Amino acid sequence: MKAYRAAILRFAPEGDPHQLAVFEDDGLLVVGPNAQGTQVVLAVGPYRALQPRFADVPVTHWPGRIIAPGFVDLHSHYPQTNVIGSPAEGLLPWLENYTFPEEKRFSSPEYCTQAATFFIAELLRNGVTTALTFATSHPTSVNALFTEAQKHKLRLITGLCLMDRHAPVDLLNQPSVRGGTDATEQSLLDTQALIARWHGVDRLGYAITPRFAPTSSDAQLRGAGELAARYPDVWIQSHVAENHEEIAWARDLFPTSSSYLATYADFGLLRQRAIYAHCIHFDDADRALMRDAGAAAAVCPTSNLFLGSGFFDYAGADRVGFQYGLANDVGGGTSFSPFHTMLAAYYVGREGQTKAGLSLSPQHLWWQHTAGAARALGLEGVVGNLQPGCEADFVVLNPQATPLLARKTALASSLDELLFSMIVLGDDRLVERTVIYQAF
Ligand code: GUN
Ligand code: ZN
Numbered sequence: 001m002k003a004y005r006a007a008i009l010r011f012a013p014e015g016d017p018h019q020l021a022v023f024e025d026d027g028l029l030v031v032g033p034n035a036q037g038t039q040v041v042l043a044v045g046p047y048r049a050l051q052p053r054f055a056d057v058p059v060t061h062w063p064g065r066i067i068a069p070g071f072v073d074l075h076s077h078y079p080q081t082n083v084i085g086s087p088a089e090g091l092l093p094w095l096e097n098y099t100f101p102e103e104k105r106f107s108s109p110e111y112c113t114q115a116a117t118f119f120i121a122e123l124l125r126n127g128v129t130t131a132l133t134f135a136t137s138h139p140t141s142v143n144a145l146f147t148e149a150q151k152h153k154l155r156l157i158t159g160l161c162l163m164d165r166h167a168p169v170d171l172l173n174q175p176s177v178r179g180g181t182d183a184t185e186q187s188l189l190d191t192q193a194l195i196a197r198w199h200g201v202d203r204l205g206y207a208i209t210p211r212f213a214p215t216s217s218d219a220q221l222r223g224a225g226e227l228a229a230r231y232p233d234v235w236i237q238s239h240v241a242e243n244h245e246e247i248a249w250a251r252d253l254f255p256t257s258s259s260y261l262a263t264y265a266d267f268g269l270l271r272q273r274a275i276y277a278h279c280i281h282f283d284d285a286d287r288a289l290m291r292d293a294g295a296a297a298a299v300c301p302t303s304n305l306f307l308g309s310g311f312f313d314y315a316g317a318d319r320v321g322f323q324y325g326l327a328n329d330v331g332g333g334t335s336f337s338p339f340h341t342m343l344a345a346y347y348v349g350r351e352g353q354t355k356a357g358l359s360l361s362p363q364h365l366w367w368q369h370t371a372g373a374a375r376a377l378g379l380e381g382v383v384g385n386l387q388p389g390c391e392a393d394f395v396v397l398n399p400q401a402t403p404l405l406a407r408k409t410a411l412a413s414s415l416d417e418l419l420f421s422m423i424v425l426g427d428d429r430l431v432e433r434t435v436i437y438q439a440f
Contacts, residue, residue, distance in 0.1 A: 001032035003054055005047055006062040006396065009419075010069065010386040011371040018361035020371070023415050029067055030054050031392040031437055039392050039437040062396055065432065068366075070129025070393035071338040072373035072384045073327050075237065075277040075298030077134040078119040078145055078158070079103050080331030091243040091307055091332075099331065100168050103161075106136040107170070112144035120148045120156075126336045127431040129393035130155040130374065130383045132237055132275055132298070132327075134209060137161045137173050139190050146198045153202065153438040155383055155393070157235050159209035160194055162187050164220045167211075173220075188223040195227075199234055203438065207235035207275075213250045213263045225268025235273045235377070237298075238264065241286070242278035242309045261286045270295050273378050277329060278303075279317075280310040287320035296376035297322065299368070300329035301344035307332050311351045314360065325373030326365075338369045339426030346423065362419035392437035397422065401429040 008027030011020045028050040030043040043050055077083075083102050088094030105111050123131055135141040135158050142160050149156035164173050164184045173187035181189065191208060199206035208231075210216045210224050228236050240261050241247055250260040257263040261282065264270050272294035279290070279297035290297065299312045317324055326341050327333070335341065342365040349360035374384025383391050399409040399418075405425050412418035422430060 001030065001042065001054070001057045003031070003057045003059045004029045004062065004067055005059050007066040008044060008068075008386065009066055009366075010044060011367055013381070013387065017367065018364050020367050021363040021415060021419070027067070028054070028059070029386060029392075029394070030057060034389070041386050041388050041390050041392050043388060044386055064398070064400065066397040066399060067386070067394050068397055069370040069385050069390075070383070070395055070434065070436070071127050071369050072130040072325065072377070072379075073123070073128045073338070073369070074132050074275055074296070074325045074373050074376060075134075075300055075327035076131060076330045076333070079106050079115060079134070079136045079141060081115060081119055081122070083331030084334060086331070088307070090245060091309060092245050092249075094307060094332070100171055103136045104168065104171055106138050106141040109140045109144065112138070112141045113148070116144040116148040119145070120152055120154060122336045123154070124152065124434045124436075125431065126428050127338060127395040127434050128336070129395075129434060129436055130377075130379070132157040132207060132235065132377065134161055134211075134237065135159065137163050137171055137187075139194065142194055142198075146204050149204060150202055153436050155203040155205075155391070157205035157207050157377075159207040159235075159237065160187065160191050162191070162208075162210040162220055162224055163215040164217050166215045184217060184220045184223065187220060188227065191224070191227055195231055195234055199231070205235060206231075207237045208269075209236075210238050210269065212239040212246070213260065214246065214253055218267075221263075221267040221269065228268055228271065228274075232271075233273065235275065236269055236271070237275050237277070238269065239278055240264065240276045241281040242304070243307070244281065247281055259283070259286055259289075261289055265289055265293065275376065277327065278309065278312070279324070280304060280312055282313065282316065284316070284320055287316055287322055290322035291320055295322070297324040298327040298329070298376075299324050299345060299348075300327045300333055301348045302334040302341055303329035303332035304348070305344055306334050311348045314349050323372075323376045324368070325376040326369040335427075337427045339423055339430060342366065342369055342423045362416050362423055365423060366419055392435070394435050394437075395431050396433045396435065397426075397430050398432040399430070401432070405430065
């Protein structure tokens with residue numbers, strides 16, 4: 001058992017989404033193994049109240065620091081680190097001119113390994129302790145990322161990118177080298193083999209990963225849906241309703257589905273543990289489909305602003321009631337920092353405000369990148385929070401990390417002001433350390 005003394009931020013399991021944060025100015029976080037041997041939060045609360053109960057437990061004291069849940073990121077692309085900041089008129093030319101050429105380089109195992117090493121280090125430097133991310137269409141890219149995540153005991157979910165048409169030929173899933181199995185069938189066999197090898201190993205999870213409907217044949221989507229039914233605790237990830245040209249293309253290719261989103265539902269790819277990136281250009285029928293399936297949106301505001309894709313409609317999502325959480329979407333997204341993502345989400349919410357009178361509160365923004373994102377993944381009470389029983393992944397924030405942060409946070413007279421100061425001014429410098437307790 002071990003205890004940490006500092007200010008502590010955590011979230012109430014339910015209540016008003018704008019008032020969920022629980023903050024101790026001088027708190028104690030007690031960590032130790034549960035019955036299964038997983039290191040979890042055993043107790044948390046005010047130092048003075050808890051200290052007598054844990055008088056024998058060694059305490060690390062971080063005066064002036066804030067312990068907060070490790071961030072949970074719902075969508076990124078580990079092969080796109082080098083693509084950050086590549087300008088394009090919109091999604092489809094960006095994919096063709098920058099993203100696909102970079103992803104082709106992941107046919108090399110060495111290239112995969114160095115990219116995976118950098119990506120995981122960058123997540124941790126920025127305080128992200130749980131991530132759902134894309135790999136490429138090369139099985140070696142999946143193995144490289146899982147291997148690196150396993151070393152750091154990171155909770156990481158990824159999967160082989162399924163893509164059997166409408167992309168450069170050497171980026172499509174490949175047929176079996178010995179022949180006999182075509183590319184589509186092989187991509188599904190590879191998916192199944194990767195599930196068997198990695199899903200549930202340590203803290204790793206598998207996601208069935210059709211890139212987006214336009215780059216998969218009917219047969220590939222159908223096969224992916226069959227795997228999703230066979231492995232109900234495996235995740236699903238894809239993209240939907242990001243960009244008008246993309247939507248028109250998907251509607252053209254799958255004319256019998258009632259919408260782009262409905263295409264995924266028609267192939268059995270909309271269910272709990274399905275995370276769809278973007279979900280911008282939805283109508284209420286789409287929103288209800290998300291809600292009724294228990295699927296969740298990965299909201300990617302830096303990407304949507306950078307690629308000019310549009311603005312996630314928070315008011316619409318809340319009105320109909322489907323789940324969502326935040327994501328960096330590197331390399332369409334511009335930053336690994338959850339603070340940059342939360343600030344961009346705030347700008348996006350402000351855009352919606354003119355229509356719906358909605359403004360995202362700092363507590364709600366933070367929740368979307370921690371406990372809310374964990375809930376979207378079906379990992380509520382497991383990660384993204386520091387309530388008793390949660391896995392003990394946390395960040396230690398230094399609100400004096402820069403002169404401006406120190407000046408501004410010292411003026412905060414409420415929790416909302418403090419959180420907003422960090423969201424607006426924070427970046428990797430605010431994250432003094434990232435603690436994955438399982439590593440000890
Ligand atoms: N849609 C299909 N592939 C991608 C991708 O790599 N990034 C984004 N932002 N959207 C996509
Ligand atoms: Zn993406």
